[in-house]
Amino acid sequence: MVSEAISDAECVRKLQRGETDAFETLIRRHQKTIYNLAYRMLGDYDEAAEISQETFLSAYRAIGNFRGDANFSTWLYRIALNHATTRRKTLTTRQQRTVPMENSEPASDPNPGPPESMEKKEIRQRVQQALNRLEPEDAAVILLRDLQDVPYEEVARVLEVPIGTVKSRLHRARQALKSELASYFYAGRKAV
């Protein structure tokens, strides 16, 4: 077992030298991030698990081409977003997407509190629905910046666009998301 203390770059070098165990370290280190990104992109637990696995296997196959110019996480984000975007388009063409509104979140939801859980759960489902209705590129930039809190520079590298483009795309994506959530916010305000 490779030590968890070594950096991503060192793990990658070991993996490129043929030490397959180093890849397990990388998986354990990034699995949650990749899985969450995939889940928010697709809104489905099983699909997210499958896309996450494909992402890591693709990374393993292509590890020889990774030159280390960017962070391993950046490279992994790019692979995951490519797989997720492709899967979203496939699912969209196969059927009009019906995002599972109920029971879509796993039982291991860490947010406790019975009194506020129902309202929060509804908000989360509304937000997930709105994300799923966005264009994949818009959803990707919102998730990277607002969910994963990835710096603009890294988002630009993941999406392979300039930072200015990232900002303008993010602003447009937020407005689109706001439009998707407008009825909910309006209703909430009226209720308040």
Next chain:
Amino acid sequence: MNCEEVNTHLIDYLDKTLDTAMTTRVATHLISCPPCGAEASELADCMHQVAALPAMDPPLGFAQRVMAHVRELEAKPTLWQRMFLPWTQKLPLQAAALVMVGITGIVLYQKDEQLERTELKNMTLAAALDPANPSDESRPRDIRQADKKKEPALRAPAALAKPAKPVVEKKQLSSPASQLSQSGKREAEVRSEEPKISRRAPIQVQEASTMRDVGRFSGETSLVPPMPLGGLRPNTPRSGTLALDRLVPLGERVADYEFVVRRRPPPRRDLENAASKDPGAHSLEADFATPPAAPATINPRIESIAEIRFYSVAPEHYEFFRKELASEAIIEAESTLADKEREIAPFDRQLLIKVTILPPVSPQPAGAPR
């Protein structure tokens, strides 16, 4: 600051990346402008809602499951590895395959060369047999049959050394009228040896077109009078060192000089007198005398076939030979290719002269059947 400017800086304001002064100016406008304030508030709420989405844990055993797939991939060689690795096994196989391809290529190339050579021989034979009338259909059927018999011999070089059957038949053709001379017999023996020492296309032509074969082709051998052999023809035109030195590939020119002559119309000459002369004193006159009228049963078309004769003449006697040839027959064509060779290096051997004798242009005897 107006609404448009605020909208420009709104994203940085929400990300809190503006400097203090700009942040104050934007915040002041947002307070004073309800629409801009509502827009900023809703956007901030969206950001907050997204950021508040709970982090999901991947399925249990996710890393182990992925690693199991990774180890499967590791155990299964890639396409590249299957193609080229391990080299200790692939390299000998690839080398053997390369050698096999090379051998196959060489064999195919050699076969192709043999085919081309065979085609060239056939073309040479066809052109030599009847250059003026290339149409095979216009030729006598008997000759075509003879050609077919000769094709295998031309294709197989080993078969060229076959015994000269026509000459054997010539000996059988001996009739009292022919009175073959002693030198003529030797000539016939020499001619019977020709195919053994020479592999030249003209020899094939000679065998096919000699007037003496007419009877064989027509099936009436006993009725064909043999041609007298010339006195100038030496005993061994292509034997000994001379012939061996001149072994050349098929289809190549062999004679030093070549003549195409046409017999003069039959003079009022008693050929029997010529035949009764001294057998050793044959001359060109006797050679080129028109043969006696063929019996009526001979197919007249057969007589249009040329006769080819070879003479071996000393270089100093060449001019004399030529004059005598011109006096006895009409020279229609002659090759002078050997003249240039002679200028470069004078011949120190007997000249080999090929004479193609065409029949006279005079009309057929009135009694000849059509």
